[in-house]
Every structure is written in structure tokens, then in C-alpha cells.
Amino acid sequence: KAGVTQTPRYLIKTRGQQVTLSCSPISGHRSVSWYQQTPGQGLQFLFEYFSETQRNKGNFPGRFSGRQFSNSRSEMNVSTLELGDSALYLCASSLGLAGVQPSTDTQYFGPGTRLTVL
């Protein structure tokens, strides 16, 4: 089975621009979560989508948004980019929704998208 794929792998943007990142989950997985990884803050949860609905959300400003499509693919959007948004953005998929069924909520991560904001 193919793993989680993320595109693009690398991205360079300037302040004020917006960016869209894409994530394709493992086949059959219905939940997609997004994380931001930075040297200073570590791994921080952004949000989780299941059946095209946002189910959980982390403590990030409204500039960070996402969506999930009927085929479980997900996109994350960051508007009005700031220098501090430079990070590795990781997508993870799981069979089921977090906290509902422990046997199905193990998250499997993609390689990430490295975003650099200049």
C-alpha cells in the first residue's frame, strides 16, 4: 500500500502571500490530521478532518485553514504568510477518527512539505 503523500515537498513564498499544501492519505484512511513542526515549538497539532468535516482544531490563528474532499484527500491553506510560518508541515492519516476507536486511530505520517517564507 502506498503511504501518505504530500505535495509539494518544498515551497518558497514571500510574506503576505498565501499557500496551499496537499495531502493524499493511505488508501482506505478517512481521517487526515495536519501538524506544524518547527525547531522552537516542536510538533504542534493544527486540525483533523474526517468525512469532509473538521473534527478537532489546535491553537492556530484563522489564517490556517483546511478542507477534506470526498476521496479523503486534504488541503491546507495558509493566508497572509508571516516569517514565523516557515516550518515543516506534516500530514498524517488514520483509518478512524481520533479517540473513537483505539485500534484505528494510529496516525501514519507523510514526508512533509518544507515551507520557507522570505
Place this chain on the structure above:
Amino acid sequence: AQSVAQPEDQVNVAEGNPLTVKCTYSVSGNPYLFWYVQYPNRGLQFLLKYITGDNLVKGSYGFEAEFNKSQTSFHLKKPSALVSDSALYFCAVRDPLRDYKLSFGAGTTVTVRA
């Protein structure tokens, strides 16, 4: 609130020696605990998890972890480390009764010298 701590930023061991990466947690309910490993420029790879049952959990690549409720710990272990085990290791916790978010520790860099 839930949290997880990895008290060591770095662990250095010689190849063939036992490897231990420490993790302690703080949750209000019974925790779900996970270990992940990250190699340079890669995403996180799942190693193992504890949900319930036996306190000793066996995972991928010869790793195992022991859940200790009284000490609120979930240390990762490998009896004989390999140079290829050199990577960044993350412990994560989820409190299934309170917060569905997966909270990660700060990570421990493991270096295995030949």
C-alpha cells in the same frame, strides 16, 4: 491538560549496547501512548503504541516500550542499538476521555556510534 516530556535532548550509545529513550506523561485519564521516529528530511514513522493490556509493547525494528502507570512513564528500549537507529525520536500521548489531539514531546536525538 495532557503533556508529555522527554527529559533528554540527546542520547549517545555505542553500537551493540542497549538503547533507552525516556518519556513521561501527564494525562487525566488512561493514556494512549505512541513512539515515532524521524529521519532527516523525512516524516515521522510509527514504531509502537500502548492502548491497554500488557505493559511491555513490542514494535517495529526491534524496539519495545514499557508502560509504567505508577511512574507515568513509557520508555522506549532496544536491546542492541544499530548505527542506523540514529534519528530523532518522539513520544506522544492522547487522553481518550478528554482531548483527541495527539500531543508530542520535544524529541530526543539518538546517536549510535560505530
